[in-house]
Amino acid sequence: MSTRKPxxxxxxxxxxxxxxxxxxxxxxxxxxRSLARDIGYTTVQTRLNRLVDKGLARRSTERPARYxxxxxxxEVSAGQLDLLLKRVSxxxxxxxxxxxxxxxxxxxxxIAQLKKLIDDAEKNASK
Amino acid sequence: MSTRKPxxxxxxxxxxxxxxxxxxxxxxxxxxRSLARDIGYTTVQTRLNRLVDKGLARRSTERPARYxxxxxxxEVSAGQLDLLLKRVSxxxxxxxxxxxxxxxxxxxxxIAQLKKLIDDAEKNASK
DNA sequence: CTCATTTTATGACATTCGTCGTTCGTGTCA
DNA sequence: TGACACGAACGACGAATGTCATAAAATGAG
Numbered sequence: 001m002s003t004r005k006p007x008x009x010x011x012x013x014x015x016x017x018x019x020x021x022x023x024x025x026x027x028x029x030x031x032x033r034s035l036a037r038d039i040g041y042t043t044v045q046t047r048l049n050r051l052v053d054k055g056l057a058r059r060s061t062e063r064p065a066r067y068x069x070x071x072x073x074x075e076v077s078a079g080q081l082d083l084l085l086k087r088v089s090x091x092x093x094x095x096x097x098x099x100x101x102x103x104x105x106x107x108x109x110x111i112a113q114l115k116k117l118i119d120d121a122e123k124n125a126s127k
Numbered sequence: 128m129s130t131r132k133p134x135x136x137x138x139x140x141x142x143x144x145x146x147x148x149x150x151x152x153x154x155x156x157x158x159x160r161s162l163a164r165d166i167g168y169t170t171v172q173t174r175l176n177r178l179v180d181k182g183l184a185r186r187s188t189e190r191p192a193r194y195x196x197x198x199x200x201x202e203v204s205a206g207q208l209d210l211l212l213k214r215v216s217x218x219x220x221x222x223x224x225x226x227x228x229x230x231x232x233x234x235x236x237x238i239a240q241l242k243k244l245i246d247d248a249e250k251n252a253s254k
Numbered sequence: 255c256t257c258a259t260t261t262t263a264t265g266a267c268a269t270t271c272g273t274c275g276t277t278c279g280t281g282t283c284a
Numbered sequence: 285t286g287a288c289a290c291g292a293a294c295g296a297c298g299a300a301t302g303t304c305a306t307a308a309a310a311t312g313a314g
Contacts, residue, residue, distance in 0.1 A: 263310080
C-alpha cells in the first residue's frame with residue numbers, strides 16, 4: 001500500500017481529476033474539450049499544471065503532453081468516505097448504510113446484491 | 128423540504144460547523160475554547176462571521192451573540208454522500224455499500240442491524 | 255525552409271481563505 | 285466616575301484558487 005496520505009481534494013481539483021479518471025490520459029486540448037462547461041483554454045492549463053505541482057497528476061514527456069491522475073479515484077473516494085463516516089456516525093457504518101437505503105427505491109436486483117454483500121461480510125465478522 | 132441547495136462545504140468551514148453542531152449555539156469565546164487546536168481568538172471570529180455571510184450560520188442579537196448552524200449536519204452529509212455516490216458509481220449504492228463492508232471487520236450485532244435494514248428496504252422495493 | 259496552427263510558458267488579476275492585530279463599544283465594579 | 289475586561293468591528297496580509305491574455309516554442313503542411 002502507499003504510505004502517502006492524500007490530502008483533502010477540493011471541489012475544483014475534483015472537477016479536473018474526474019476528467020483524468022474518465023479518460024485515462026488526456027492532452028490539454030482533450031481535457032479542455034471534455035470540460036463541457038464554458039471555461040478558458042489556459043484556465044484548464046493552469047489548473048492541470050497546479051494539479052501536477054501538487055502531485056495529484058503527472059505529465060508525460062511526449063509531444064502533446066498527456067496528463068494522468070496520480071491518485072486513483074478509489075483512493076480519493078475512500079478517503080472522503082472515511083471522513084464522512086467519522087463525522088456522521090463516529091465511524092459506525094450502520095447509520096450511513098441506513099441513510100443510503102432509506103428514501104431510495106431499490107430494485108429487487110440491488111436488494112439481492114446487498115444481501116449477498118452482507119452475507120459475505122458475515123463470514124469475516126469478528127466473533 | 129428545503130428548496131435551497133447547500134453549496135459544497137469546505138474543510139475549513141466544516142471545522143467550525145462541527146463545533147456549532149456539537150454545542151447547539153455557542154458564543155465566540157465558547158467556540159474558541161471548543162476548538163482544541165491552537166488558533167487565534169479573532170481568527171475564530173472571522174471564520175464565524177464568514178460563515179454567517181454565506182448563510183451557513185446565524186448570529187443571534189443577544190449580548191454575547193450566539194452562533195447556530197443554519198444548515199444541519201444531516202443536510203450537509205447527505206449532500207456529500209450524494210456527490211460521492213454519483214461520482215464513484217453513477218448513483219448506484221451497491222458499490223458504495225460494498226466498499227463500506229469490505230476490509231472492515233464488523234461485529235455480529237452490526238451484521239444483524241444491516242440485515243434488518245436491507246429487509247426493511249425490500250418491503251419498499253420497486254417491483 | 256517558411257508559415258500557420260497547436261502547445262507550452264509566463265505573468266497577471268480578482269476572490270476566497272486562514273490568520274491576526276488593533277480599535278471601539280459597553281458593561282462592571284471599586 | 286474612571287479604569288478594566290470582554291465582545292465585536294475593521295482592516296490587513298500572505299497563500300491558494302479561478303480566471304485568463306499574451307508571448308514563446310514546437311510541429312506539421314506545403
